[in-house]
Amino acid sequence: MNWKNKTIAIGAVVGLMIGVAAAYIIVQRAERENSVPQITAGDGVKVGLGLLGVLRLIADMGEPS
Numbered sequence: 313m314n315w316k317n318k319t320i321a322i323g324a325v326v327g328l329m330i331g332v333a334a335a336y337i338i339v340q341r342a343e344r345e346n347s348v349p350q351i352t353a354g355d356g357v358k359v360g361l362g363l364l365g366v367l368r369l370i371a372d373m374g375e376p377s
Contacts (some may be wrong), residue, residue: 342349
């Protein structure tokens with residue numbers, strides 16, 4: 313396995329684990345509050361902008377300062 317495939321595989325596994333952890337947290341909060349989780353459009357925008365920020369940080373890691 314070359315470094316490109318290894319990097320993509322590691323990224324996929326990490327992304328999967330983070331997604332499962334986030335879903336688990338949402339389910340736990342919903343069970344604690346005895347409600348069905350509802351994600352609003354505003355929540356979606358917040359998450360999307362946060363992910364874009366993280367992706368920008370990751371993309372800038374390899375560039376010299």
